[in-house]
Every structure is written in structure tokens, then in C-alpha cells.
Amino acid sequence: MARLFLNRYVGSRVKRLEDLRILRGEATYVDDIMLSGMLHAVFVRSPYPHAVINEIDTSDAAKARGVVGVYTWRDLEKGLKPFSFNSSDPFYPLAKDKVRFVGEPVAVVLAEDPYKAMDAAELVVVDYEPLEPVSSVDAALKDEAPRIHDSAPSNIGFDRTYGCGDADKVFKEAPIVLENTLYNDRVYAASLEPRGVVAHYDGETLTVWSSTQTPFDLRDEILDKFVAPPRSVRVIQPDVGGAFGAKIPTYPEDLVVPYLAYTTGRPVKWYAYRREDVVSTTHGRDIRATLEVAVDRRGRILGLRGEVVADLGAYPLGAALPAIATRIISGAYDIRAGSVRALGVYTNKTPLGAYRGAGRPEGIFFIERMIDLVADELGMNPAEVRLLNMISKEQMPYKNCFGFEYDSGDYPVTLKRALEALGIRELERWAEEERRKGRLVGVGYAFYVEITSGGPFESAYVRLEPNGRVEIVVGSTPTGQGDATAFAQLAADIFGVELEKVRVRWGDTGLIGEGVGTFGSRTLAVGGGAVIEASKQIVEKAKRAAAELLGVDEAQVEYEPGYYYVKSDPARRVTLLEAAERVYRGESSVEPPLEAKVLYDPKHPVYPFGLHAAVVEIDGETGRVKVLKYLSYDDVGKAVNPMLVEGQLHGGVMQGIGQVLYEHMAYDESSYPLTLSLGDYGVPTAHEAPIEFKIVMQETQTHHPHGVRGVGEIGTIAAPPALVRAIENAFKPRRVRITRTPVKPEDIYKLVKEVTDKI
Amino acid sequence: MATGNGGAEKTRVRVTVNGRLVEAEVPVNMLFVHFLREVADVKSVHVGCDTSHCGACTVVLNGRAVKSCTLFAFMADGGEVLTLEGLRGSDGGLHPLQEAFHEEHALQCGFCTPGIIMTLYDYFGRGGDASEEGLRRALEGNLCRCTGYVNILRAARRAAARLRIPRKGLGV
Ligand code: FES
Ligand code: FES
Numbered sequence: 032m033a034r035l036f037l038n039r040y041v042g043s044r045v046k047r048l049e050d051l052r053i054l055r056g057e058a059t060y061v062d063d064i065m066l067s068g069m070l071h072a073v074f075v076r077s078p079y080p081h082a083v084i085n086e087i088d089t090s091d092a093a094k095a096r097g098v099v100g101v102y103t104w105r106d107l108e109k110g111l112k113p114f115s116f117n118s119s120d121p122f123y124p125l126a127k128d129k130v131r132f133v134g135e136p137v138a139v140v141l142a143e144d145p146y147k148a149m150d151a152a153e154l155v156v157v158d159y160e161p162l163e164p165v166s167s168v169d170a171a172l173k174d175e176a177p178r179i180h181d182s183a184p185s186n187i188g189f190d191r192t193y194g195c196g197d198a199d200k201v202f203k204e205a206p207i208v209l210e211n212t213l214y215n216d217r218v219y220a221a222s223l224e225p226r227g228v229v230a231h232y233d234g235e236t237l238t239v240w241s242s243t244q245t246p247f248d249l250r251d252e253i254l255d256k257f258v259a260p261p262r263s264v265r266v267i268q269p270d271v272g273g274a275f276g277a278k279i280p281t282y283p284e285d286l287v288v289p290y291l292a293y294t295t296g297r298p299v300k301w302y303a304y305r306r307e308d309v310v311s312t313t314h315g316r317d318i319r320a321t322l323e324v325a326v327d328r329r330g331r332i333l334g335l336r337g338e339v340v341a342d343l344g345a346y347p348l349g350a351a352l353p354a355i356a357t358r359i360i361s362g363a364y365d366i367r368a369g370s371v372r373a374l375g376v377y378t379n380k381t382p383l384g385a386y387r388g389a390g391r392p393e394g395i396f397f398i399e400r401m402i403d404l405v406a407d408e409l410g411m412n413p414a415e416v417r418l419l420n421m422i423s424k425e426q427m428p429y430k431n432c433f434g435f436e437y438d439s440g441d442y443p444v445t446l447k448r449a450l451e452a453l454g455i456r457e458l459e460r461w462a463e464e465e466r467r468k469g470r471l472v473g474v475g476y477a478f479y480v481e482i483t484s485g486g487p488f489e490s491a492y493v494r495l496e497p498n499g500r501v502e503i504v505v506g507s508t509p510t511g512q513g514d515a516t517a518f519a520q521l522a523a524d525i526f527g528v529e530l531e532k533v534r535v536r537w538g539d540t541g542l543i544g545e546g547v548g549t550f551g552s553r554t555l556a557v558g559g560g561a562v563i564e565a566s567k568q569i570v571e572k573a574k575r576a577a578a579e580l581l582g583v584d585e586a587q588v589e590y591e592p593g594y595y596y597v598k599s600d601p602a603r604r605v606t607l608l609e610a611a612e613r614v615y616r617g618e619s620s621v622e623p624p625l626e627a628k629v630l631y632d633p634k635h636p637v638y639p640f641g642l643h644a645a646v647v648e649i650d651g652e653t654g655r656v657k658v659l660k661y662l663s664y665d666d667v668g669k670a671v672n673p674m675l676v677e678g679q680l681h682g683g684v685m686q687g688i689g690q691v692l693y694e695h696m697a698y699d700e701s702s703y704p705l706t707l708s709l710g711d712y713g714v715p716t717a718h719e720a721p722i723e724f725k726i727v728m729q730e731t732q733t734h735h736p737h738g739v740r741g742v743g744e745i746g747t748i749a750a751p752p753a754l755v756r757a758i759e760n761a762f763k764p765r766r767v768r769i770t771r772t773p774v775k776p777e778d779i780y781k782l783v784k785e786v787t788d789k790i
Numbered sequence: 791m792a793t794g795n796g797g798a799e800k801t802r803v804r805v806t807v808n809g810r811l812v813e814a815e816v817p818v819n820m821l822f823v824h825f826l827r828e829v830a831d832v833k834s835v836h837v838g839c840d841t842s843h844c845g846a847c848t849v850v851l852n853g854r855a856v857k858s859c860t861l862f863a864f865m866a867d868g869g870e871v872l873t874l875e876g877l878r879g880s881d882g883g884l885h886p887l888q889e890a891f892h893e894e895h896a897l898q899c900g901f902c903t904p905g906i907i908m909t910l911y912d913y914f915g916r917g918g919d920a921s922e923e924g925l926r927r928a929l930e931g932n933l934c935r936c937t938g939y940v941n942i943l944r945a946a947r948r949a950a951a952r953l954r955i956p957r958k959g960l961g962v
Contacts, residue, residue: 046892046893047895050892051892053897053900054874054884054892054897054907055888056833058834060836062836062837063827065828220935221935222935223846223933223934223935224838224901272900273899273901273936275935302837304840305839305840305844306841511898511899511900511936513895675895677895678936681940681941682935682937683938685937685939686938708839709839709843710843714935715939716933716939717930717939717943720943724938746938
């Protein structure tokens, strides 16, 4: 193939194919699925962070009006297996004899309508014997700490040290060693749509609709966890109202609800109340790092060592997170000696899990804060310190000290270009002047590199119909990002057809048997790769029909998007659709249909990178921070649809701003959650959006076959260190140091006080 | 169907929903949002919280945007409701707000979209201007977790231009 795509749609701001259904009110989210005879499930959840269950009395609840059944683990254990892990006791979909976090499901009521189910759930009497809760990683690591899992030797769920070189020697000999403890507190994904599941068994197939990112996993889990599974299980991902990583796991309700539909023979729906979603859906971040950097007098970093500790909550759903944070912890810098221990520790809190970025926001926050510390301590410009330490282009592909292998990129040039393109120097000068007039304004930036598009394969099925229509089914499972539009752009430009002729479907194990899903910014790079490969196979397949039409040998035929031509005589050509028609009319030796299914595995992840900057103003009276400007410069590789890239940046950055300034999943010192609603939590509103948002994209060559880098998580990774630096900068010439998120108005107010008191 | 607490007293509720009369005997404790979703079958009205914070359930009732989860169904009796399903432009096609949301990529997952559009429809309908401050204030009761609001604000300004709403006015 001479060239893969036309640039008719690819690279353009094509409007989304997903929009019209939604804008007409025709989208179908899980709660919109209504089946006749459907029962409603309400879960009874633990009010204790840590307790033994002595007895559950369901008799009153079972007698309540409209109730069809009340179930505890005893009623399900013959038919359902728990989630099992190496490093912990099993996670029972309904707690068996012990509860380990507030919100853990204990029993479930099935009734004719949710109001009745809710009323009856209040009648379930559980006799708990409270145990001493473990409320922090420090408490959990003490020798005398209560053990959360009886089968585990300690409260440690993950423990591994990463590094390279001789760190101890480097630290012994280094002229300067700087130390800091940094922390990203617990957050909640807060998708606007809570979780929900509907299930229906028709005697042969168990059909499950779940607000999930991983329908294929859920299907496999049902087949695995049901003792006697039905003949066939089909999982459908309906429209999903946001997910952000928290809808990756298969949750207890994802098993219990289908199981009850299977055993009662009636359709069952569960749709989470927000107050139960807040405590039962995995939380994010909650990772602390205690780090030391060894530096020479010029600012060159010689080594990095320390410890990264994640509060895993009650079960190890997020056990990989401390490892990811650690493996990216050298960021964009060439650090030759290091030793960082990654620990995951159990506490009596909601399990930790992936949340947009999943370990990378933490790792990048840690290293970028350390770099700023070096700059401040040595009295250097932060850009200078970064340039001095960056991995050079010549070193690519570069294996970092902690085991990630970066594919490509010119970080120093990108840093310089970004500062230039975003006008950072001018902004800094402006801020300095304004500060002199008494305003508390600051400019800060951070450089990131991150890993995307890992994991296994992704699938795509593509069919080219004789009328030029293209039908695509993907294993990717977007939850609002707009990938169906991007996939359609790719196929339309390979086949040279109108975008309107392409239809993309996803999220249904009944449409395509194998698939993985949308997470880790992999959808376009991996799922898109599958669409491209399947489309190319169709072009190859129809080539013989084109050769027949052209009356030449197949080897003589070349393809350009939309048509085939004779190599030696390019004026002789037939269109792809003419060739396709010949196939479908049965006139060709090529057998119809023109379809291909591909499981595509790009083998290597990709590493986007760039610089983000924020301009903030602090209100000294209240401690409130306003983001005046947000500026980003990202190497995203090929931007198939820049409009969608911008959407991902806007949303991700806002979540990063939220993490820094507003959002906090708070617990008290006895492990009771204090955040129980969206109001308590602090999802940013339109007031909190940056006044100005500037985006610059750069495209350089990647190792990815189609040049895509993955953009979904950039915002949450880059925004926190940039924003925190901007806040620090607003205090200049005084030096303040922010080491944790969130920094709430009260914290900032205290800083303002401290600084002004000093004057 | 969430037809309400079996023990609760029932009452007759008549509401005109997008020009169609919907009449039913429902429990007195039934929330209006459930009446709309399950009795009137308008599914664009979403439930995103149980504390009136998210705005996903916003509809226009008797000419004012309300969070339909904050009312009982009987409180809307005799009323007239407009939801996203009933929103149309003057030519019967998409309303300028719907068009602008499409053009500015102001929706991702779409869960917040119906509530946000109805809020803006009400705001402009009451003479709200297209100033930055005015728009942000109008939207403060509607959360969006996907878009970071940047494109929602752009779409609001674009729709305002098409609806000949002044950029700066008296505010609402
Ligand atoms: S459902 Fe959240 S405000 Fe009504
Ligand atoms: S588009 Fe997803 S919540 Fe707004």
C-alpha cells in the first residue's frame, strides 16, 4: 500500500457520530433498561469498617410487602464462588463472616420495586461485633496492628523494590541529598452515572447489562464464578455515563445481580444510590512517597531512593498501583542509580483501584515535585534543572531505572518549544509584575512522560458491504470519549468512503467474542490498530477482484485509498467499490463477504510526553485559588481527531485541578468515611473551570505502527504538579513548599498567614 | 417499575410532558423524577445522585428549570414539562442548543447533557445573558465529570449567538 489513509477525515475535527442519539434523548444507560416482570435489588451494606458478623436476621425483611427474597452469602454460596487473591482472604460478593470496609455488601433484598426493596432492606438485622479498625498505612504496618486478612501474614498486599545501579554508594558519595515526603490523598472517580447492573435469563442465555468498562472480563468472571453457569452468557455495555477507571473491576453486584436473575428466573435491576456508589466503587490515588535525591552541585541528579506506599483499602483490587507509580518515578529524567520500594498496604477502607492515570499521576507528581525542590534548594531555574537531567533523544529507546522502556521522544527540545509556544517566560514576567502590585498570582509548569496502550490485544471486526457501507464492531469499550468517531475516520479514509457510511458498534460480547476494553489510554492505539489491520485485510482480499477487472495479474495491482491501479500504468484503475461489487455479485474468484476480524497486539506500549502550565490567582482573604489560565503542550503522536484530543485534555485537566483544589475522599481516624455524597466530595463545577484554556499539540514519530500515543490520561497526570507549582509561585519571593494534594482553601489561607506574618 | 411504596397512599397525577398528557395513579411518595422516567417514559431525565447535587434530572416545569428529584410527583400535578426529548428548533429540527453542543463537542458520555441543556434553555428563556460569569452561575447546579465545562461554555455562547442573546445583559 502506498499510503494507508486519505487525509480527508483523519486529522480533522470531525463532529461525533455518537452525539445525535444523546442530544435527542435516545441514549440508553443501564437504568433506562426496563424489562417486564423486573425485580429491584437493594444491597444492605456494612456500617462498620471492621467487624465480625455474628448473625443476620432476614425474617422481617422477607415478610415485607412486595419482597420476593432476601439473600445472604449462605444463600448464595452453593452457586457462587468469591473473588480470590494470593495476598488476601477472598472477597465474598456478600460478606461471609467478616466485613472490612464501610459499604461492603452484606445482604441483598429483591422486591417488586425499588421503594419496597429499600424499605425492606432497613428491616434486615445484622449482629456485628466491631473489631479495631485499621485506618492508615502507618497503623497497618505496626507489629501490633489488627490483621485485616486472616490468611495473610501481615497487612502488606504488595511489596517489591525497583531500581538500578548502586544507589547506596551514590548516596554515600553525593555532595547534596534532598529529602521529601509527598502525598496524593484519596479521591473518587465520581462518574456522573453511578454503577448499575441489569440481568435477565431466558432459559438459555443469561444477558447482563452493566455500566462497566470491561464486559468481556465480566462475562468470563460470571462463567468462572458461577458453580453451574448457564449455557451462554452475553454481557452488554449500554451507554455508560463516565467511568474513569473505576468501572474496570468486576464488582460484587456484577455477580450477585446476574446470579439472582439466573436463579429466580426474573429480570433483576440494581442501580446504585450515590451514597452507596461513593463507598463501594474503588477509590483512587492515596499514595505517599518518601524520597531522597542525590544531586551534584550543578543540579545533576545522581540517584533516587525511597519508598512508595499505597493505601490499598480492604482488598487488593489496586495492588498494581504502587508498582506503576514507582516504575514511572524517574519521569523524563536520566537517573542512573535508584532503589524505590513499592508497598501496598491493607486498611479498612474502600478498595483502591484505577482512577484516570492509575499510578502515573502519583509517580509524576513525586518526581516533578522533587525536581522543583532541587531547583529551589540550588537556586536554579526549574527549566534548567529539567534540561540538565532529561533523557536525550539519542538515548531512545530508553530503559528507565525502574523498568519502563520509553519508545521515543525528544524531551529537551519539547520542553524548550513548549515554554516558547505557551509563552511561559512572558507569563512569568507578567506575574512578577502583578505580584509587585500586591496580587498573589503565580505561574507553574511540569513536564511529564507517561505510559499508555499497554495490556493485551484488542479486537475489531470490519465488513465492507457492496453498497460501500462499512460495519465495524470493536472490542474497545469507550465510555464517552468519542472513539467510535475516530474508528470511523480511520476506516473511511482507508476505504475512501464517506464517513456517514461507516457504522461502529461496541460493548457487546454477543457481537464479538473476544475483546479487552477501554482503559490505560489504549483505545485508539490498540483498538484503532485492530480497525486498521482488519480494514487492510479487506483491501488485500478484494485485490484479486480488482485484478480480474483490470485484466492483469494480482501482483501488478496496487492500492491507494479508494481504488486499485496497475503499477506500470497508474491511469488504469478500478475503485474499491467496483471490486467489492464484483465479489458480492459472485463474479469474482474472491468469496464474499469482504470481512475480516483481527486481534491486534502492538506488543509495545507508547509514551506520550509534554509540558503543562497553570496560571493561578490566590484570594488572600479566603485562600481560594482561581485558575486563570491553563496551557498544555503535548506530543500526542498522530491526532486522528484534534477535537476529541482537546475534549480529553479539558476533562482530564479539570479532574487534575479537582484533585489539587477540591476533591477529597475523607475518612476519620477510625476508618469511617466522611464523604458520603457529591456535595461532600467536591466535584468541580463550571465556576472552577479555567478562565482560559490553551492547547498545543505536537506530533513526532513513535514506535507505534500507526503513530498514535494515547491521550486519555494526560490531564490528570500533568495538571497536579503544574498547578501546585503555580500556587507556590504565587507566594514569591517567599518560598513555600506544597507536598500534598488536595490543598484546600484552609491550607492556602494558612500559608498566606504564615507568609504575611513573616513580613 | 418504581411505582412507589406499596403501603403508601395513592394519588392521581396529571402532567403534560412534551405536549402529551400523562395521567396515572401513583403513590404519594413517588419522586417526580421517577414519574417522568417510569410513568411518562422520558429517559433523558437521569438520576445521578440522591442529594440534589448533580443536576442530571433537570427539566423545565411550568417554564422554570427544576431538579425533578427534589419534587414528589403530586407536586407537579397539573403542570407542563419540557425535557430534552421535546426540545426542538423553530424548524422542527435540533434546537440551537442541541446543535451547538454537537458543534462544540460539549458532550462526552452525555449523562449530564440533558440536564445541562434544559438549564441553559431556561436561563436564556428568562433573559440570561451570554457573559462568562452569567453562564457559569447558571450552570452551577449541574455537574459534568467529562468535559471540564470548557466546551459546554463554548456551546452555550454559540447557541446564545444564534438565539440573539446579548453577550452582556442585566443577568438573571
Ligand atoms: S438526581 Fe442529582 S440533582 Fe437530581
Ligand atoms: S459528558 Fe459525561 S458527565 Fe458531562
